[in-house]
Amino acid sequence: MNAHNRPAPESDAPVVAIVGATGAVGLALIHSLEQRNFPVGELRLLASARSAGRSMSFRGNKVPVQELTEDSFAGVNIAFFSAGASISRKFAPLAVDAGAQVIDNSSAFRMQDDVPLIVPEANGKELDAAPRIIANPNCIAAILTTALAPLHERWSITRLSMSTYQAASGGGAEMMEELREGTRAHLNGEEFEPKILPHSYAFNIFSHNSDVDPETGYNGEELKVIAETRRILGQPVLPISVTCIRVPILRAHGISLSIRFDEHVNTASIRNALNSAPGIRVVDDREANHFPMPSEASGEQDVLVGRIRDDLGDPSGRTSTMFIVGDQLLKGAAQNAVQIAEALRAKAAA
Amino acid sequence: MNAHNRPAPESDAPVVAIVGATGAVGLALIHSLEQRNFPVGELRLLASARSAGRSMSFRGNKVPVQELTEDSFAGVNIAFFSAGASISRKFAPLAVDAGAQVIDNSSAFRMQDDVPLIVPEANGKELDAAPRIIANPNCIAAILTTALAPLHERWSITRLSMSTYQAASGGGAEMMEELREGTRAHLNGEEFEPKILPHSYAFNIFSHNSDVDPETGYNGEELKVIAETRRILGQPVLPISVTCIRVPILRAHGISLSIRFDEHVNTASIRNALNSAPGIRVVDDREANHFPMPSEASGEQDVLVGRIRDDLGDPSGRTSTMFIVGDQLLKGAAQNAVQIAEALRAKAAA
CATH class of the missing domain: 3.40.50.720 (NAD(P)-binding Rossmann-like Domain)
Structure with missing residues (x-):
């Protein structure tokens, strides 16, 4: 030193x-x-x-x-x-x-x-x-609200809808090790007995391993994301749709997000707002097909945001969509x- | 024989x-x-x-x-x-x-x-x-519409919103090999030069590797999913939101889907409709946290459907959500x- x-x-x-x-x-x-x-x-x-x-x-x-x-x-x-x-x-x-x-x-x-x-x-x-x-x-709420902050500041958000791509690190060092060792065994055609999960993590995705509410079908992670995002944004009844899925990656979470505003907000305005905000790096190169990836977000302090576009699923034109990746252990x-x-x-x- | x-x-x-x-x-x-x-x-x-x-x-x-x-x-x-x-x-x-x-x-x-x-x-x-x-x-359209068929038959679908978790097999045998070999090298701490993709696939997720329309920001895969799903369902202007992401799995695609109907449809009715339909296996055990996974869908003829629940993001109560996994090489x-x-x-x- x-x-x-x-x-x-x-x-x-x-x-x-x-x-x-x-x-x-x-x-x-x-x-x-x-x-x-x-x-x-x-x-x-x-x-x-x-x-x-x-x-x-x-x-x-x-x-x-x-x-x-x-x-x-x-x-x-x-x-x-x-x-x-x-x-x-x-x-x-x-x-x-x-x-x-x-x-x-x-x-x-x-x-x-x-x-x-x-x-x-x-x-x-x-x-x-x-x-x-x-x-x-919660890691997803932290990464999500970092990306939402500059949008929430300028426009009124009336609904969020997201599906997550969550890394092993959310389950601690043991789950990261289980992913590595299970994958190594799979590639070598060897038996592997998972210790943390009830099933294989190698080349597999699965619904988040938190308890599922028997009444609503939502798991603990999803309920946290809803409650915490509402608290951080100061919108206690904001409608939020969320499905949390674990994918076989090590330490950066992805979020596929649609945001409904109370008006049409064009893609360029969103990109500008994100570009000038702290803690965010816009990675949105359509020509090169270069968008946020865990391989580039891991170890990074910034949350990466890209695939910024109008949501074709909302005929009112008030919804925008984007893909966000942030390091679960750092910003998360x-x-x-x-x-x-x-x-x-x-x-x-x- | x-x-x-x-x-x-x-x-x-x-x-x-x-x-x-x-x-x-x-x-x-x-x-x-x-x-x-x-x-x-x-x-x-x-x-x-x-x-x-x-x-x-x-x-x-x-x-x-x-x-x-x-x-x-x-x-x-x-x-x-x-x-x-x-x-x-x-x-x-x-x-x-x-x-x-x-x-x-x-x-x-x-x-x-x-x-x-x-x-x-x-x-x-x-x-x-x-x-x-x-x-x-297209593989996503085939897997998706198999799951939608019995719902489309009974209720009027007014909007679809989805994010995909797509396997390497959609990119052919070469991409499956690149995932395996890149992952092996990553685990061994070795250098690996990707041949198919411009970046590493090992423990990584990325926006689908089809060309991106510079105007709208949608990629070729997403535009296919929208156009083909509309054709198969016979709903030529159905609003569809879709984000296609590749994840490091080998041959089964996942779809996180929200379906808006023109009325409230309860979860039990959806489950019943899916249970009695051909080509579908409902895997929706909340207590055991057992839902559709590629590890169980690979090599399977049926499309697996689970996580069936009300979409908390739609205050009108007309949207349901589910998670679908199907073998990309088989049903896809x-x-x-x-x-x-x-x-x-x-x-x-x-």
Whole structure:
């Protein structure tokens, strides 16, 4: 590590904790803090007793992983949680009591009225600097609302309809491994016993593996996308159609989206609005047939948007359609959490 | 081969030709003729000079591949074409002149008014027994309209909206190989130079690789799906929204579909209609989270339909949504062609 990519020491650099540091999102959090040059005075990596004692690399230094306990948050300014809803429910309030801002990647508090659910590009203005829990949205909701923010700002959205193409990373490092190992076995003509899923993931797609509501037929992921998107956009009864499908890709989610506005909005205006918005890269080259792909979105901070066109299925001409791809571990999780922390620091400094 | 799986010799068993016998659909045609016990007096396998001299297996016998020439169709009763639109344009009229029924898998004649475009479950009644060209639809249109047929028969469909999850087989045997070999290289950390596509297919999804209309932004596949679905359903101006995406699976296509009716249709009625229709298997177990998957649709003659539910995005309550998976090489191509031949024989016998 040299002086160039290390942020200048700041007297106010916060003490940062990561709960669930050794998981797929934990690793991505460490990466995002580095990538975005987020000031860190001390990094406290917390995990279960099983992982304690390991060490992980941050800005060229080895940082030990400690066991998460009730006393882990003394002196912590910002605590990122990515160890599942039950851990968040138990430990996030303790971190707030210790004076930390908690940014929680689980679904534990996302629908709680007094917990802001934040995508900085879409509703960052809802943040204030008081120590509290702030919820980081579901990955699809985060990627989707980043792309919607500049459209929502200019035009009135009256309906959303989407089908998703979701990566293995949403199921954690274990599901990514199951996809790789199952695919390798398939190519070699070998038997493979899936451990996470009840069926093969190799060269296969399937309805999202969250529980399905027996009454409505919607799965947990779809219900989250509907509820969280409405909250982030501040449109509590927005009609949203969504089907969540997993596809055999590793870490970037795709969304095939139709947006109904209350008027006709032409494609050029949409492209212009997206082009000038933060966090978005328009990839929409019709001649070269070059549109958003996971191979180009993986590891990318921006959400890629393309295939922007009128929806021929709406005779009123008020619907536009597009294809969106974003890194599930970055904008869909870790990076959005770090962006929330950045926004909090900006509020505190203001 | 024993007497049990060989159809009894029939005096009227037709002479059958397959043009493009060595391609992915050609192989599937041979398989479908066997699987459906279609009577074949003589099988004439036709291909380019490059493939002539090989032999292929049919019902336990070796059948030589012959070079396709203008004289190939003497005595042929049924000619299946699966060698691309330019071969069909040149040779299909010659086959008709020689007295054959032509069932053409290419897009050459699909939008020609005097050429029936047929999915037997949906519009088989349009067939008559005269020697002519009959077009076999685009794979998505065939799989889609099989699932729609029993709904279209009972209720009025006013709009379709879909996103596809298309397999490599739609791009032929070469694209299937590119997916396999690119994935193998990716898993081994090796370089891989794609031959068919301008980018990697390994663990990647991308907008369909057909040319994109620079004005509207729709690609060739999407325009085919719209035009052919309208023709097969006999609804020439039906509003259809479609986004075609390729996913890294081998030979079964998925379709995430919303159907707007002119009234509310409840989920149980839809399920009942689908359950009693030919060519469809309902796979819709909410409790077990078991829905249509390519791993179960590949090699299957039936189209699998599930995730049947009200579309929460339409406040009028008139839209239902479902997920459909069908084998691209079978119902999406070869099997539908053989079913057309079966329907023609039934008409001739009637």
